[in-house]
Amino acid sequence: xxxxxxxxxxxxxxxxxxxxxxxxxxxxxxxxxxxxxxxxxxxxxxxxxxxxxxxxxxxxxxxxxxxxxxxxxxxxxxxxxxxxxxxxxxxxxxxxxxxxxxxxxxxxxxxxxxxxxxxxxxxxxxxxxxxxxxxxxxxxxxxxxxxxxxxxxxxxxxxxxxxxxxxxxxxxxxxxxxxxxxxxxxxxxxxxxxxxxxxxxxxxxxxxxxxxxxxxxxxxxxxxxxxxxxxxxxxxxxxxxxxxxxxxxxxxxxxxxxxxxxxxxxxxxxxxxxxxxxxxxxxxxxxxxxxxxxxxxxxxxxx
Amino acid sequence: xxxxxxxxxxxxxxxxxxxxxxxxxxxxxxxxxxxxxxxxxxxxxxxxxxxxxxxxxxxxxxxxxxxxxxxxxxxxxxxxxxxxxxxxxxxxxxxxxxxxxxxxxxxxxxxxxxxxxxxxxxxxxxxxxxxxxxxxxxxxxxxxxxxxxxxxxxxxxxxxxxxxxxxxxxxxxxxxxxxxxxxxxxxxxxxxxxxxxxxxxxxxxxxxxxxxxxxxxxxxxxxxxxxxxxxxxxxxxxxxxxxxxxxxxxxxxxxxxxxxxxxxxxxxxxxxxxxxxxxxxxxxxxxxxxxxxxxxxxxxxxxxxxxxxxxxxxxxx
Amino acid sequence: xxxxxxxxxxxxxxxxxxxxxxxxxxxxxxxxxxxxxxxxxxxxxxxxxxxxxxxxxxxxxxxxxxxxxxxxxxxxxxxxxxxxxxxxxxxxxxxxxxxxxxxxxxxxxxxxxxxxxxxxxxxxxxxxxxxxxxxxxxxxxxxxxxxxxxxxxxxxxxxxxxxxxxxxxxxxxxxxxxxxxxxxxxxxxxxxxxxxxxxxxxxxxxxxxxxxxxxxxxxxxxxxxxxxxxxxxxxxxxxxxxxxxxxxxxxxxxxxxxxxxxxxxxxxxxxxxxxxxxxxxxxxxxxxxxxxxxxxxxxxxxxxxxxxxxxxxxxxxxxxxxxxx
Numbered sequence: 001x002x003x004x005x006x007x008x009x010x011x012x013x014x015x016x017x018x019x020x021x022x023x024x025x026x027x028x029x030x031x032x033x034x035x036x037x038x039x040x041x042x043x044x045x046x047x048x049x050x051x052x053x054x055x056x057x058x059x060x061x062x063x064x065x066x067x068x069x070x071x072x073x074x075x076x077x078x079x080x081x082x083x084x085x086x087x088x089x090x091x092x093x094x095x096x097x098x099x100x101x102x103x104x105x106x107x108x109x110x111x112x113x114x115x116x117x118x119x120x121x122x123x124x125x126x127x128x129x130x131x132x133x134x135x136x137x138x139x140x141x142x143x144x145x146x147x148x149x150x151x152x153x154x155x156x157x158x159x160x161x162x163x164x165x166x167x168x169x170x171x172x173x174x175x176x177x178x179x180x181x182x183x184x185x186x187x188x189x190x191x192x193x194x195x196x197x198x199x200x201x202x203x204x205x206x207x208x209x210x211x212x213x214x215x216x217x218x219x220x221x222x223x224x225x226x227x228x229x230x231x232x233x234x235x236x237x238x239x240x241x242x243x244x245x246x247x248x249x250x251x252x253x254x255x256x257x258x259x260x261x262x263x264x265x266x267x268x269x270x271x272x273x274x275x276x277x278x279x280x281x282x283x284x285x286x287x288x289x290x291x292x293x294x295x296x297x298x299x300x301x302x303x
Numbered sequence: 304x305x306x307x308x309x310x311x312x313x314x315x316x317x318x319x320x321x322x323x324x325x326x327x328x329x330x331x332x333x334x335x336x337x338x339x340x341x342x343x344x345x346x347x348x349x350x351x352x353x354x355x356x357x358x359x360x361x362x363x364x365x366x367x368x369x370x371x372x373x374x375x376x377x378x379x380x381x382x383x384x385x386x387x388x389x390x391x392x393x394x395x396x397x398x399x400x401x402x403x404x405x406x407x408x409x410x411x412x413x414x415x416x417x418x419x420x421x422x423x424x425x426x427x428x429x430x431x432x433x434x435x436x437x438x439x440x441x442x443x444x445x446x447x448x449x450x451x452x453x454x455x456x457x458x459x460x461x462x463x464x465x466x467x468x469x470x471x472x473x474x475x476x477x478x479x480x481x482x483x484x485x486x487x488x489x490x491x492x493x494x495x496x497x498x499x500x501x502x503x504x505x506x507x508x509x510x511x512x513x514x515x516x517x518x519x520x521x522x523x524x525x526x527x528x529x530x531x532x533x534x535x536x537x538x539x540x541x542x543x544x545x546x547x548x549x550x551x552x553x554x555x556x557x558x559x560x561x562x563x564x565x566x567x568x569x570x571x572x573x574x575x576x577x578x579x580x581x582x583x584x585x586x587x588x589x590x591x592x593x594x595x596x597x598x599x600x601x602x603x604x605x606x607x608x609x610x611x612x613x614x615x616x617x618x619x620x
Numbered sequence: 621x622x623x624x625x626x627x628x629x630x631x632x633x634x635x636x637x638x639x640x641x642x643x644x645x646x647x648x649x650x651x652x653x654x655x656x657x658x659x660x661x662x663x664x665x666x667x668x669x670x671x672x673x674x675x676x677x678x679x680x681x682x683x684x685x686x687x688x689x690x691x692x693x694x695x696x697x698x699x700x701x702x703x704x705x706x707x708x709x710x711x712x713x714x715x716x717x718x719x720x721x722x723x724x725x726x727x728x729x730x731x732x733x734x735x736x737x738x739x740x741x742x743x744x745x746x747x748x749x750x751x752x753x754x755x756x757x758x759x760x761x762x763x764x765x766x767x768x769x770x771x772x773x774x775x776x777x778x779x780x781x782x783x784x785x786x787x788x789x790x791x792x793x794x795x796x797x798x799x800x801x802x803x804x805x806x807x808x809x810x811x812x813x814x815x816x817x818x819x820x821x822x823x824x825x826x827x828x829x830x831x832x833x834x835x836x837x838x839x840x841x842x843x844x845x846x847x848x849x850x851x852x853x854x855x856x857x858x859x860x861x862x863x864x865x866x867x868x869x870x871x872x873x874x875x876x877x878x879x880x881x882x883x884x885x886x887x888x889x890x891x892x893x894x895x896x897x898x899x900x901x902x903x904x905x906x907x908x909x910x911x912x913x914x915x916x917x918x919x920x921x922x923x924x925x926x927x928x929x930x931x932x933x934x935x936x937x938x939x940x941x942x943x944x945x
Contacts, residue, residue, distance in 0.1 A: 029753060029756075142635065142638070145635075145920060145924075146917075146920075147875065147876050147879030147880060147916075149879060149880050149882060149883075150879050150897075150913070150916065153882070153897070153898070153901050154901065154909070154913075157901040157902065157904065157909075230760060234760075234762045234763075237762050237764075237765075238762060238763065238764055238883055241764050241883070242882065242883065242886060242898060243902070244901070244902070254762075254764075257764070257765060257768065261768065261887075264768060264771060264772055264776065265771075265775075265776060265783060267776065269772050269776070272765075272768050272772075273769070273772070276762075276765040276768065276769065279762060279765065280760065280761050280762065280765060283760040283761070283762065284756065284757060284760040284761070286760075287756050287759070287760045288756055291756060357845060359841060359844055359845060387847050387849065388847065389847070390844070390845055390846065390847035391845060391846035391847030391848070392847055395845065395846075396842075396845040397842075397845075398838055398841070398842060398845075400838060403837060403838035403839060404838045404839055404842045405839060405842070406839040406843070406857050406860075406861070407839070407861075407935075407936075407937060408860045408861055408934065408935055408936060408937075409856070409857070409860065413856075417846070417848060417852065417856070418846040418847070418848075421846060421847045421848045421849070421852070422847060453936040453937075455936070455937050466842075469846065
């Protein structure tokens, strides 16, 4: 009878995701950034439920409560305005939670759309090459040579106000970054052998592009998407601040800051200050995450 | 007094993976006007030895023991100021790849004149004149044009000549050359070797020529030191080392050089591989590859006087 | 070299033409500037008169044709709002913006390069980690919020610096410059710092990365072997080698600063082109917007040209050709 020697099972090989997570967690700043981001997301998602007050229900607002400093009680003494109130007697904490929602929504949707469109264009340019590539990239170059804010301003002047229009403007401003990055990554991947091998199997080009090439082009695109998310949120807040962004009925953090601007000089600083802190924390969080992701996914650091 | 007298030099690198004993007990001596060939394969520690002498060991590396006596003065532990005063003035060094040694965005004259100004107060004119003379000395035609050129406009051989000229600008007593001809064509190599030899004889400069190529150094050097895994295993007059090698490693090196006589036969090799400096075998580092290894070799051999005035580290030489 | 410059200028003209067309169409399609200009009681006839006087009743392509023929003479029409020459309006306010932009970038570079080199020299030091964390903060914080906070602290709280306006200016020839007066500086400081913060952060990052790449190079080691002092090595050997990426980013950002000036000028009520642009966009004052955009495009192309020429000066290995350098 042969004795079967049972070898201890090998640990499962580390999947790329596991490795990514491990390397990411190694940097404390990045983890801190991630924590901020998660906090912002939670605030945004659960805003309607966790806000002490619905800031857009005009009926509930008591004008005597306006411009109260942080920590005051309301006139009816039913709740505390932890962060104070603004010029319209809205509880700032609630306004910030809702504003975060709008900011993140607008930023997130526009980046997602820009990512999808830009990547498609970039991949197509790299795949088909020739005059298609030249034409598409010329358009991208022209678009990229204009400062984003000018393009956005003009677009919004044409399109008017509204959350959907802001998202559209942001998408138009951002898609070019993704297109260029996607094309770069795709060109590199295209030269690799596995594409040739797949071609030998006479797979159609849609399948080649999306099932084979795209997943390998993702890392740099993810990094750009993260950093771009921060830019998008900042840009939207700037536009709202200037008065051409989201409408007053659905204020984003930028709009809140704008509303508080006039009160700054009279010493009611909190109306601009707290929304600004919230915005800054969200953006800093995203940037810390994106920064570290870029370091990890940098091909020069590949093991 | 010897220009350079190194005793028991130890330079270790403290890395995350462990301690790399790049140089572990090296003795060297160079007299004025003498050319010493320091021979070894990559990873033997020869370049690090050169850097140690000139004081350019950066963290995580450190000289942990031994003495480096330049004209009697011990450089180990000397203040950085003193080392800086010596570098480029009394002890000069040239590196392997002249393309990257010369700063690509600065002109040749800038890079030469600054070497002079670092140590002396002379007028720009005087410095330029000296630079011109130095270029002429290393055999560069139309030196004025070359002075105004940028490094990438010169050929590899000329760049290395410029580097040598820079090395000799301040008339150092000791010149350390780290594989200076490895990156060059064989014909240029021969030219430069010849010129360097002539220069050293004329100016009385002592030189350490670091190389992995035993053939190159056999025609050039007065004395040879063979290095393996951080230690000098054999050193002595060139004729003695090459003509009658005592250490098995030296023997292996010489044997593996293809010559007319070995034409048509299988090339001889030293069996095995160079050990990783992180993981040296106990005792003599060459033991795992050595045909003469015995139990004694589990202890590090001491450097002992051998035949023909050589110094050998081997129990079984 | 001159062939290169001429080619770039031609490209600039092409881009400006395309641009003008796009913007022209865009602004025409939406909005009726006449309703902005006419008062509420204006009759239909009044409006028709206004429309005719500005040529807005003609078909689009004809308007564009007229516009282009004037543009070639650098006449961009009159502002719908004030009736002044559109280009004149902009040029009037340009020096203020340019001055702000130059001072901001100057600050950013003066602070950013040394800090970046420091961070590159000592990557593990605590001070470096502080600098790098600070730089993330620098480019993350929204520009306008930084401005607001600075006002809050320095103007409202401490009252050290004015919160808005340009203050006194001095003369040099035809130019009014704030940097020539102390009062001008006190007004210039807050807006300049607002802009400089984010730009300095970017410059720090670029400088650090370039420094880390350059330091292990052989030529640095050779310079040390020559016995040169670190101050010389950093000042001459390192600096010249890292300038190319710094100039690239610096040039790009300078263009951004001039364009983005809108925000800072709004907050600090700085009388520059940016504020003018914003108002013109909101009121659909088309001639001014178009004139501004043409000017900006020209400026950006010139900036790119200058940057490319600088490359060839900084790095002698770069040869400028008609193709991309």
